Amino acid sequence: MNVELLAPAGSFEGLKTALCFGADAVYCGGPMLQLRAGSSSFSFDELKKAVDYTHSLGKKLYVTVNCFANNDEIPLVGAYGAELLEIGVDAVIVSDLGVLAELREKCPSLEVHISTQANTQNYKTIEMWHSLGAKRVVLGREMTMTEIERLKGNIPSDCEIEVFVHGAMCMAYSGRCLLSSFMNNRSGNRGQCSQPCRWNYYLVEEKRQNMFIPVIEEAGATAVLSSTDLKSISFLDRLADAGVTSFKIEGRMKSPYYVATVVNAYRKFMDGAATLEQCENELDCASHRPYSAGFYFGEAKASPENDGLYRQSCSFIGIVLEEKPDGTYIVEMRNRFKKGDVLEILSPRSIGEKTTVLGIVGEDGVEKDEAILVQENVTVYCDKKLLVGDMLRKRI
Numbered sequence: 001m002n003v004e005l006l007a008p009a010g011s012f013e014g015l016k017t018a019l020c021f022g023a024d025a026v027y028c029g030g031p032m033l034q035l036r037a038g039s040s041s042f043s044f045d046e047l048k049k050a051v052d053y054t055h056s057l058g059k060k061l062y063v064t065v066n067c068f069a070n071n072d073e074i075p076l077v078g079a080y081g082a083e084l085l086e087i088g089v090d091a092v093i094v095s096d097l098g099v100l101a102e103l104r105e106k107c108p109s110l111e112v113h114i115s116t117q118a119n120t121q122n123y124k125t126i127e128m129w130h131s132l133g134a135k136r137v138v139l140g141r142e143m144t145m146t147e148i149e150r151l152k153g154n155i156p157s158d159c160e161i162e163v164f165v166h167g168a169m170c171m172a173y174s175g176r177c178l179l180s181s182f183m184n185n186r187s188g189n190r191g192q193c194s195q196p197c198r199w200n201y202y203l204v205e206e207k208r209q210n211m212f213i214p215v216i217e218e219a220g221a222t223a224v225l226s227s228t229d230l231k232s233i234s235f236l237d238r239l240a241d242a243g244v245t246s247f248k249i250e251g252r253m254k255s256p257y258y259v260a261t262v263v264n265a266y267r268k269f270m271d272g273a274a275t276l277e278q279c280e281n282e283l284d285c286a287s288h289r290p291y292s293a294g295f296y297f298g299e300a301k302a303s304p305e306n307d308g309l310y311r312q313s314c315s316f317i318g319i320v321l322e323e324k325p326d327g328t329y330i331v332e333m334r335n336r337f338k339k340g341d342v343l344e345i346l347s348p349r350s351i352g353e354k355t356t357v358l359g360i361v362g363e364d365g366v367e368k369d370e371a372i373l374v375q376e377n378v379t380v381y382c383d384k385k386l387l388v389g390d391m392l393r394k395r396i
Helices: 012-020 046-056 076-088 097-106 123-131 145-149 179-184 233-241 257-270 276-283
Strands: 003-010 025-029 058-063 090-096 112-114 136-140 160-168 202-205 208-214 227-233 245-251 314-323 329-332 342-347 350-359 377-382 391-394
Touching: 003 012, 003 160, 003 257, 012 025, 012 046, 012 245, 012 257, 012 377, 025 046, 046 058, 058 076, 076 097, 090 097, 097 112, 123 136, 145 233, 233 257, 245 257, 257 276, 257 342, 257 350, 257 391, 276 314, 276 350
Parallel strands: 003 025, 003 245, 025 058, 058 090, 090 112, 112 136, 136 160, 160 245
Antiparallel strands: 160 227, 202 208, 314 329, 314 391, 329 377, 342 350, 342 391, 350 377
């Protein structure tokens, strides 16, 4: 499948993981105007290191500049774009029309992609963004498959289309939400969202202040302020046929284990290296809310058992840091495991392979039956070949 697989990078570890497990490109936030203001951002020095590393693998790095800028920030945009261009960033992702205008004026050779925050829903809007210098448009998440298919032949042939295929979906229209601003004075449109849509709520009647009625989902009803997670792996071919050139995975605030699991599943399926069933089982291994197809086939609907709660079929056990000359492995432990456990190997070279723990030795050199100290670097004896960067997990 000749489509770019674009993965999130909330840290340098996450970036390396995404590229190792098969992403063609990564996107990350820089020091200003990105929608993850509290975390998951790179300094200029870190960005330069990330760009160099990404390019050494023949892959691309995009930087999010997708906040809606205020007056004081507009004069800074041109210099910021020039610095990003100088360190070799492949493109910036923009929402604000003023930011786009400044970038086109001050650093016209910097490639620009239009963010999903811009709510692009039709061919005329795409045509307009393209006329203003955008190379790619990330479609609004509310577009249906039929609407996306109708774009073909109605947009400039050299304008690329990107869509989200996996991850959390904001309950608000293309992420335009004021709930966090109202409740916490933290603007989601400025990268400060406190995610109040994911909190647990009760209804209280005005004259019955001590009566708390739980907000729950009944059969066929919608869960209040609780979105599902998007999963599109079963219809990637239809998106590709519609002219989509980049499949985007959400999750700059997710763990490297999550990124590895999801990227691995999509990479294997796109390359024909695993079946749909294998890849969907893989996606269940990472923490997620109930899956749905989003708006691709009309109104967003979750499965009947949607409770809005996170679930996963595996726990992350550890990551392989080193192979020793005697054939054992140094593993940074993340969750408890013991001698005799059958663990699954999360690796870019395979899917669903298992190994048995034959022995564990602590940092103190003492053999033990169980690893219990989080982030201890233990020596592990096992019956399968592991590679540095492989992750180990255990079925729950």
